[in-house]
Amino acid sequence: MFGNEQDTFVFVASQGCGKHCDFCYWSGFALGMLPVEDTIEILVRIQNRLGVRQFHLAELDIAASLGRLRKFARLWRERLPGCHWFGLASPVDLARLDPADWDLLAEGGCRKLEIGTESGSQRILTKIGKQHHKDDPIGIIKNALARGIQTMHNFVFGIPGETWADRRASLNLIRRLRNLDSDWTLFTFRFFQPTPGTRLGDEALSYHQDPPAGLKAFLASRQEFGAECARSMP
Numbered sequence: 584m585f586g587n588e589q590d591t592f593v594f595v596a597s598q599g600c601g602k603h604c605d606f607c608y609w610s611g612f613a614l615g616m617l618p619v620e621d622t623i624e625i626l627v628r629i630q631n632r633l634g635v636r637q638f639h640l641a642e643l644d645i646a647a648s649l650g651r652l653r654k655f656a657r658l659w660r661e662r663l664p665g666c667h668w669f670g671l672a673s674p675v676d677l678a679r680l681d682p683a684d685w686d687l688l689a690e691g692g693c694r695k696l697e698i699g700t701e702s703g704s705q706r707i708l709t710k711i712g713k714q715h716h717k718d719d720p721i722g723i724i725k726n727a728l729a730r731g732i733q734t735m736h737n738f739v740f741g742i743p744g745e746t747w748a749d750r751r752a753s754l755n756l757i758r759r760l761r762n763l764d765s766d767w768t769l770f771t772f773r774f775f776q777p778t779p780g781t782r783l784g785d786e787a788l789s790y791h792q793d794p795p796a797g798l799k800a801f802l803a804s805r806q807e808f809g810a811e812c813a814r815s816m817p
């Protein structure tokens with residue numbers, strides 16, 4: 584995650600996610616977070632015991648509460664100087680940060696953010712239940728870059744109903760983000776996978792004549808769609 588070959592401790596201080604996007608496996612898991620004071624206390628103990636100076640905070644919605652995030656950064660600055668963290672956040676939350684918040688994040692150990700940018704098409708963002716504007720990641724990345732915070736943008740392709748125009752809009756946004764700093768801006772690309780019980784997962788499965796009814800049937804059907812030219816949806 585940090586690309587510097589130094590030891591990293593993976594730590595989880597929350598579970599679930601508060602965003603409930605219509606395509607995501609995690610949409611059905613309510614968000615719960617450890618109190619900030621407890622989290623920092625545990626991290627300080629880990630730091631003292633193991634000497635590790637960077638932490639991968641393996642959470643899905645680290646900026647869900649801006650008050651909590653500010654408090655976290657303030658306590659980190661005070662108790663864990665010289666240590667850094669990586670976390671995953673939603674653009675809708677990061678777009679609410681003002682310059683003083685960004686300064687605090689940088690001083691409070693934030694070194695890298697993974698961001699659920701997902702698409703450059705406003706139509707697709709609305710369809711998958713994302714609450715940010717398609718251009719929000721541009722402002723976010725400018726604020727992050729100005730403070731030495733690296734960003735990694737998740738993109739998903741293959742959402743039911745996606746068109747070439749949607750794909751082009753995503754490629755266009757990827758190009759704009761990359762042009763801001765091609766070394767310091769990273770991307771991860773994923774294909775949509777239908778999760779039963781989510782609105783878009785059920786829509787995708789409804790295209791299938793005979794959707795798998797159980798785990799064994801599902802695993803057997805994976806081969807059917809494994810070939811490069813195979814399509815499971817129109």
Ligand code: SF4
Pocket residue numbers: 600601602603604607608609610643644673699
């Ligand atoms: S896509 Fe990201 S923000 Fe949306 S529910 Fe899943 S983990 Fe949360």
